[in-house]
Amino acid sequence: MDVAGLLARAAAMVPADVVNETGVTVVDVREYPDHDEWEVALDPLADLDTGWRPPTAWWDLLIDRAELMWLSDATGSVRLGLPFPALWRHLRPGMTITVHEGRPAVGTATITEASNAS
Incomplete structure (x- = not known):
């Protein structure tokens, strides 16, 4: 249905x-x-x-x-506002990360852009 x-x-x-x-x-x-x-x-x-x-x-x-x-609605663009930016500075375009809203994982995301702005 x-x-x-x-x-x-x-x-x-x-x-x-x-x-x-x-x-x-x-x-x-x-x-x-x-x-x-x-x-x-x-x-x-x-x-x-x-x-x-x-x-x-x-x-x-x-x-x-x-x-x-x-x-x-499985695809789309998302901008992440991270609580501890210093822990995420290693991310580079093309890398894939696992997305969680608790457990279990709810999907994966491919980094398309990374900014080291504070």
């Missing part, structure tokens, strides 16, 4: 009267795909978990949707 289909199925499971902390409802979430903003819809949809007891199938749909988005 595609990303839009998974979003529609997950949104259909949320009761109409559920509102998240920022006032977003499932009606709001359903409008994102109309504007080709599928990526934006995942966070507010996941935040609609209060005020009802989401079934496991709902969480599974959100996980499937996130995994599909990862596969479709």
Whole structure:
């Protein structure tokens, strides 16, 4: 199933009267795909978990949707702001590093430019 289909199925499971902390409802979430903003819809949809007891199938749909988005958005440019620049000065264009957001690793990155600016 595609990303839009998974979003529609997950949104259909949320009761109409559920509102998240920022006032977003499932009606709001359903409008994102109309504007080709599928990526934006995942966070507010996941935040609609209060005020009802989401079934496991709902969480599974959100996980499937996130995994599909990862596969479709697997490349891009990123500028890293490192907390300890001195530890990264050895990086040179063409080198490959492993990217982590905790454990396990979430991907790899190829250095295209390095700056030793403080």
